[in-house]
Amino acid sequence: MPRQITAFSNPLIKRVRLLRDKRHRKDEGLFLAEGLRILTEAREAGRLPQYLFFAGDSGNHPLVQALVEATEAAGGEAVETNADILSKLSGKDNPGAVVGVYPEFGVALSDLDRSSASIWLVAERLRDPGNLGTILRTGDAVGAGGLILLDEHVDPFSVEAVRASMGALFTVPVAQASWDAFRIWLRAGPGQLVGLSLDTEHDYRAPAYAAPTFLLTGNEAQGMPDFMAAECDLLVKIPMLGKADSLNAAVATAVMAYQVLGQHGG
Amino acid sequence: MPRQITAFSNPLIKRVRLLRDKRHRKDEGLFLAEGLRILTEAREAGRLPQYLFFAGDSGNHPLVQALVEATEAAGGEAVETNADILSKLSGKDNPGAVVGVYPEFGVALSDLDRSSASIWLVAERLRDPGNLGTILRTGDAVGAGGLILLDEHVDPFSVEAVRASMGALFTVPVAQASWDAFRIWLRAGPGQLVGLSLDTEHDYRAPAYAAPTFLLTGNEAQGMPDFMAAECDLLVKIPMLGKADSLNAAVATAVMAYQVLGQHGG
Numbered sequence: 316m317p318r319q320i321t322a323f324s325n326p327l328i329k330r331v332r333l334l335r336d337k338r339h340r341k342d343e344g345l346f347l348a349e350g351l352r353i354l355t356e357a358r359e360a361g362r363l364p365q366y367l368f369f370a371g372d373s374g375n376h377p378l379v380q381a382l383v384e385a386t387e388a389a390g391g392e393a394v395e396t397n398a399d400i401l402s403k404l405s406g407k408d409n410p411g412a413v414v415g416v417y418p419e420f421g422v423a424l425s426d427l428d429r430s431s432a433s434i435w436l437v438a439e440r441l442r443d444p445g446n447l448g449t450i451l452r453t454g455d456a457v458g459a460g461g462l463i464l465l466d467e468h469v470d471p472f473s474v475e476a477v478r479a480s481m482g483a484l485f486t487v488p489v490a491q492a493s494w495d496a497f498r499i500w501l502r503a504g505p506g507q508l509v510g511l512s513l514d515t516e517h518d519y520r521a522p523a524y525a526a527p528t529f530l531l532t533g534n535e536a537q538g539m540p541d542f543m544a545a546e547c548d549l550l551v552k553i554p555m556l557g558k559a560d561s562l563n564a565a566v567a568t569a570v571m572a573y574q575v576l577g578q579h580g581g
Numbered sequence: 582m583p584r585q586i587t588a589f590s591n592p593l594i595k596r597v598r599l600l601r602d603k604r605h606r607k608d609e610g611l612f613l614a615e616g617l618r619i620l621t622e623a624r625e626a627g628r629l630p631q632y633l634f635f636a637g638d639s640g641n642h643p644l645v646q647a648l649v650e651a652t653e654a655a656g657g658e659a660v661e662t663n664a665d666i667l668s669k670l671s672g673k674d675n676p677g678a679v680v681g682v683y684p685e686f687g688v689a690l691s692d693l694d695r696s697s698a699s700i701w702l703v704a705e706r707l708r709d710p711g712n713l714g715t716i717l718r719t720g721d722a723v724g725a726g727g728l729i730l731l732d733e734h735v736d737p738f739s740v741e742a743v744r745a746s747m748g749a750l751f752t753v754p755v756a757q758a759s760w761d762a763f764r765i766w767l768r769a770g771p772g773q774l775v776g777l778s779l780d781t782e783h784d785y786r787a788p789a790y791a792a793p794t795f796l797l798t799g800n801e802a803q804g805m806p807d808f809m810a811a812e813c814d815l816l817v818k819i820p821m822l823g824k825a826d827s828l829n830a831a832v833a834t835a836v837m838a839y840q841v842l843g844q845h846g847g
Binding site: 356359360445449452453454455456457458479481482483486487520553554555556557558561562563565566569570573576577 | 622625626711715718719720721722723724745747748749752753786819820821822823824827828829831832835836839842843
């Protein structure tokens with residue numbers, strides 16, 4: 316039987332609200348996700364929250380019931396609350412019916428099985444949480460083996476990244492590594508490193524891509540540094556006919572990933 | 582000689598800050614853009630601000646100087662200010678060196694020349710300003726004739742949309758119309774209406790697209806209504822291998838647009 320909390324001053328509510336801040340997420344090893352679609356996606360991927368907050372008037376919804384039951388069965392706590400508290404927790408005027416607090420997770424490079432997928436996404440110094448979430452959605456759609464985040468990057472467990480991923484954070488493995496660690500791991504097995512660049516004449520539609528293909532996208536503002544470009548087995552360019560000088564990083568990653576997927580017969 | 586303003590209480594500063602709000606934008610017919618890259622893009626596209634705010638310590642930057650001169654030559658006013666005020670105007674902790682206040686613009690359907698481009702982007706009930714800006718960047722990159730926004734949609738002149746467009750708002754014509762007005766205009770001339778859909782078996786790589794191709798993207802959460810799908814000459818689907826059920830709308834638009842661009846020989 317879920318307990319009820321309707322007071323902003325409740326210590327658990329205060330604690331959960333602080334998870335909007337990166338430092339508190341790292342201290343607690345917990346993060347926030349919101350909305351029935353994302354939490355259901357998580358449940359189907361086998362991820363259950365430590366705390367599940369749901370609006371009292373949504374308790375009869377079958378997907379909310381399924382979340383409450385699964386959370387309690389896994390040892391987590393379901394908490395009945397109201398729209399005001401959910402709004403406070405999610406930071407949105409129109410909160411969804413549920414907010415979940417999950418343990419952070421992740422995978423080490425050494426635990427990735429590169430033979431499990433023909434496309435892998437790699438992003439270096441990714442800064443925008445919306446781009447990170449969007450790239451995860453693309454990774455899910457193209458069946459990527461995972462997303463590898465290099466060097467200093469935005470937190471994949473930020474509220475904005477989780478929201479933009481629409482649940483793909485729970486379905487696409489995310490590894491975080493330094494460039495050096497990645498390079499050593501990459502070269503210890505098969506894999507073609509393909510960099511997206513503005514400084515090349517190779518059209519992205521021309522090459523034959525070898526699986527597993529590792530697609531490297533550079534920092535939004537600066538692109539990738541020269542030493543990374545030099546390490547790539549192939550640099551390719553998406554043609555741009557316009558006046559502005561680049562596509563959005565998440566968009567470029569997707570256009571490229573679908574090109575590779577098409578070649579690999581997906 | 583630019584005047585200086587360094588007081589938050591200055592009436593112009595107060596007035597400009599209010600442009601972050603849609604109602605005030607519509608009342609004034611003005612909107613905000615920020616950052617040297619975007620304002621320079623605008624200048625090169627022939628759009629100059631009514632008011633240009635620049636940080637005093639950036640006044641020697643050649644691009645800032647070019648903006649100040651062009652703004653004054655066009656009858657606008659350049660105002661020297663400081664980082665605190667720029668931060669207040671832009672709503673960012675780290676503001677760029679410049680903020681501009683521009684008259685809103687737009688183009689009527691009847692003024693679009695459909696023979697001027699082989700790809701046109703059409704979005705119905707687009708809700709997210711980041712998606713709108715990102716679609717404009719894609720439109721710029723693929724050489725789209727313009728973006729046509731149907732029915733009730735997010736304001737293309739919102740601070741977030743302008744920022745996400747990275748200047749493409751100034752280079753890609755944007756028309757706003759009802760579905761009915763669009764349908765009548767479309768059918769009064771040549772044009773293939775291609776809808777992105779999850780409810781079709783046609784892979785987006787299979788068809789031959791006829792120029793001018795009008796790519797219709799549906800609302801982020803609901804997709805397009807049945808009556809729009811029924812009007813499309815072709816419905817196509819981007820394959821999705823994953824567990825989540827859809828790509829981001831701006832990403833799907835871009836994958837599709839590059840497929841068409843490739844066929845048209847771009």
